[in-house]
Amino acid sequence: MSGKAFAVLVALITLVTAYCVIAHVWWMPVDISVHGPKIDSQLEETVFVAGTLFVAGQLVLAAFVFLYGSSRDKPKQIPGGAKPLVLFAFLLVGAEVLALSFIGSKAWGAVYFTAPDPGALPIDVQAGQFAYYFRYAGPDGKFGALHPALINEGSQNYFGLDPEHDPDSRDDIVTAELAIPVNKPILLTLHSKDVGHSFYVRELRVQQDFVPGLNLPIHFTATQTGRFEIVCTQLCGLGHYNMKAYLSVLSQADFDEWLKKQAAMQ
């Protein structure tokens, strides 16, 4: 009795789960990056590989429990004993694992082993409890040096720039929103002002931590215009859940327009 109930329950759970995953009841949002499709296909690949193991595993378990739940015949081991099982594990799983790590490394490499395009638009990103600020180099194409001691949010000097003594920093454009031109390589440099944070844009398929003390570069190219959320995924304190900014992917023209407006507001 219990046995059949258990078997049915497990089978049911397995099928419902499989359905939800295959039917994408909950799934990733549209992908707007050039490298994204590689990651998506890798995920689909993994869903296939792991999903098969999941369904197979659960159903075999359910089947055995169902079949022998009430059996009182003399027990027998499976023919061949443990050897085939071990062999199976090594060959099949090993093969899948190898496949995943190699295809996977391709996808990973495509994102992280490639050098940023020399013409990429550099943007400096600073995370702090609990907001992001973005810095564009301005006409001179040079970022001003940062002086932590000068950081003063009361006067909106979020980065700690020193316009009085540092010409490079005078034309730096600091914004609270990340706007980028579509179809143009972007090179972000992430640095944190205080604790660990993270830069997560689901549509870009990009997630990268801010590690205090390090300047971490990430580069990508957005393929669709629109407004997307940037959220923090690294526990950073009481405002963690509320730490976000917006990514605006604009046409080149709109972007230039936007940048002018921002420059005027400095």
Added chain:
Amino acid sequence: MGTTPAAVHHAPPQGFLRKYVFSVDHKVIGIQYTTLSLVAAFVGMVLSWAMRVHLAWPNAKIPLLSLLSPNGAPGGLMTPEYYLSLMTMHGTIMAFFVLTAAPMAGYGNFMLPIQVGAADMAFPRLNMASFWVTLVGFVLACATFVIPDGPPLSGWTAYPPLSAVGSVAGPGQGWGQNLWGLSIAFFCVASLLGALNFIVTTLELRTKGMTLSRLPISTWAWFINAWVSLLAFAVLLPTCLLLVLDRLGGTSFFIPAGLVFNEQVQPHAGGSPLLFQHLFWFFGHPEVYIIILPAFGIVSHILPTFIRKPLVGGWKVVTFAMAAVGTLSFVVWGHHMFVSGMSPYMAMVFSVPTLFITIPSVIAVLIWVFSLYRSNLRFQTPLLFSLGFLSLFITGGIGGFFLAQPSTDSYLHATTFVVGHFHFTMGLSAIFATFAGFYYWFPKMFGRMLNERLGKLHFWLSFVGVYCVFMTMHLTGFAGAVRRYSAFVDDFMVPLIPTNRFISVAALLLGAAQFIFLFNAVWSRFKGPKADDNPWSATTLEWDTTSPPPFDNFGGRQMTVYHGPMEYDGEAGVMQTSPEASVAGT
């Protein structure tokens, strides 16, 4: 050398204190540990309740909370910082004081000496010390709830600088974090002493005929696990000390230069948060196996009894799988740091062994599942929970494929997918195995049977509940729901609120089901029917003595072992100590 009789190397103590409180008897200590974990488990569960309620109904007022912390929950309305504190303490208490303590220190202490035919642990006083040190650690952890600063909010991983710079980083980073560091340090010391005791006992105190090849698989699991703990906790200990040094000694091991809080530049310089992450995860990943290996052992030990046949491949295959898992667990920690700015090449280096560690795990699973082939299942509660463990562990393991690869992890990292994954693999799998062990050994530990009906009810509700809660978390993870958020305010999170409510309701029911278990345990402890010496007709030494066992475990009998631990053939079963012929057809 080593041939001195195991029999009473310390006389039965007199007086209540020596007998039940400051006892050096491994059985009492085992029960003390189990009780401690039980208390801790319910504390941790209530914390998760509060979190789930707040997540589903952010404006819900929880009056009791305002009593516990007027600051954290003014008027019962939970503040984000208090949510994070509850989350941190839930993780800490569950991971350390429940999952690490119960199946290893709890059952291991009680059963391992008996299973090898010894009268006690190798170092009884050390054993007592490790329990009391654990208790101190637990008290310190709980103390964070009552101090003004409140509990820490930097998660059970306590990443610096958040955890290292002190209150400038916000509420919960004051003395709460100091106590947290000390609490874990105490727990490390206790675990090290315990591991040492387990290893020596297994190797040195086996009774006549109990060769290594005849050890019950649970003993093997505890033995292997002791080695993993011995190395892992030996690294967590200094890590905690260095963290506390950064906080109280003004050092900068984990704090880089030029950090700015509230427009004040911090005095620290030269440290590296990544150093902490490396040290922590060098412990942290073995830790999840420290949690799951005893579960492996318990299930491998219980299954044969209730399917009335040995495991496929006997003791060797599973044991070697466990040993392989334990060894590999030390070379995979980097997969927690794929998005931490570690070199992407390092990420590849760590990804491969992480995927390969699935092989021994799969072998173990295959052994368990295929052992059911042509078996005689006996559907008593311990078996149900063992089967439940199998299902949960398979599911949890599958999630690993997604997180082991940097490419897919870069999307799923820090989503609820991760939360669902580790709750399946190490959280609930281990808990189910622990329940299996509880229903299986309760008669031996307390001399009374648990109520089967309640036990089964407890199983069905828990099993369904677990899937409703944590499988749903996997799915929302695909949608990108971020973990450790105290409210869903982001545009893409808002649509998930209904799903989230469902999870919360399921979680509350899942929690409620545990009270059935609590009632069953307490009631049966005093009113349950008396248990025979061997109620499950099992074959290992703990079933070859009275329930509960006498002070020296075997009443002065010299135990001699003739068989392996899995001598089952349908009805028939041969005690390890009986000279009869073997019946198992391995």
Added chain:
Amino acid sequence: MKVRFTPVGLLTGSIVLLCFSFVLAKPNHKVAASVGGQITGTVKLDRIAPKAKPIDMSKEPSCAQIHASKPATMESVVVGTRGGLANVFLYLSEGYTGNDAAPSQPATIEQRGCVYLPHVVAVNVGQKLVITNNDQTSHNIHPMPKPGGGNPEWNKSQLSGAAPIEVNYTGEEVAVPVKCNVHPWMRAFIAVVKGPHAVTDDTGAFKLDNVPPGTYTLTAWQETYGVQTSKVIVAPGKSANVDFTFKAK
């Protein structure tokens, strides 16, 4: 311009002070008040206001909404049309000996549109300060007093619709900066003092009432330009006039 000090003035001052010292010594403030004088004046900036920086609230749509028509600007320097300097806090930094009970009605800070209202809030020592959140989003309130000034540092979240936070300030301090870590642009100042005080609006005008006759140092504090002081003598029932002019750096 400044108040002129004549021997006569000083003499009258001291005599007046003498006469009323025992009255002041009495706890009965009605008496002191009834005969108290007042200090009036205006605070100006020596040039037209620097361009106020607009605030980019894009991270908090619910607040950006509120300021959609006219973006909020930083309030570090706010100058009225006639050159009056707003958000200047004036108080008697020396010479005030009264110890009147703090007003029973609380001072308030309101968070609306991710801005603190008012920007500078005056609190008597021991007076209750009530902080309310009228935004759709949650804030955290984080006053940063000088260490050792007797005012504890604290940092609390206040969810949208949460109960007001009530605090007491016991140490005199001008002024405690307040920030919200979730919305870094938010900035307010809590000025904690004893006795009469005032905050200018953008006409720059101010008026300190019920000043017990006597000689005082009147201090004008502005978050960007610092402090200016001036000696002032208050005669019973009379009104002394003091003007300040801040120099923009």
Added chain:
Amino acid sequence: MDDSLVAATTHHDGLMEASPYGIDKKKLGMWVFIVSDACTFGAFLFAYGYMRVGAAVWGTPFGSSSIVNGVLMTAVLLSSSLTMLAAVRASQAGAKALAVKWLGVTMVLGTIFAALHLREWFKLIGEGWRLFHNPTGGPAQFGATFFSVTGLHLSHVVTGVIVLAFITRGYRRARYDASHVETAGLYWHFVDLVWMFVFPLMYLMNAH
């Protein structure tokens, strides 16, 4: 692997299976402790290396006097290992008085080592070195790592001396036997061995 273990453990007379390593539980326990403690030291030294590699410049405060002092300490500790060895030998040979004498010498040497060590510490502290401060203006990590690593080792030495004192006392009163002395010796040699890593890493590499 398991077959050899099985072979090593089956067919033994007596009431219990013999230790697969043929040693008693105290000794095995000490070995296990040493393995674990080595990991702890390893973590500390790893942190030190990480700090040092990460730092652009590094304080090298040790002049010849400190190095001489360090060499002296090393010599003392090494010779204490030899005297410990002598003590163990003597105790196993049943020469109780001799063993006690050697144990005494070992404790004295251990104490001298601690004294020399503290002298070094106070010298540095006098120069202004702290856990969090570097008087030469370099990174503060030197003080942090030096004091924590050597502090940990020093605490081991002091504990060792205390343990030896207990063992000696028990041994003289015949409460402990040669095996206890041997186990204590294991610990002592381990502490000595650790110093063989600490000395070059913390002293020689930081000499100017």
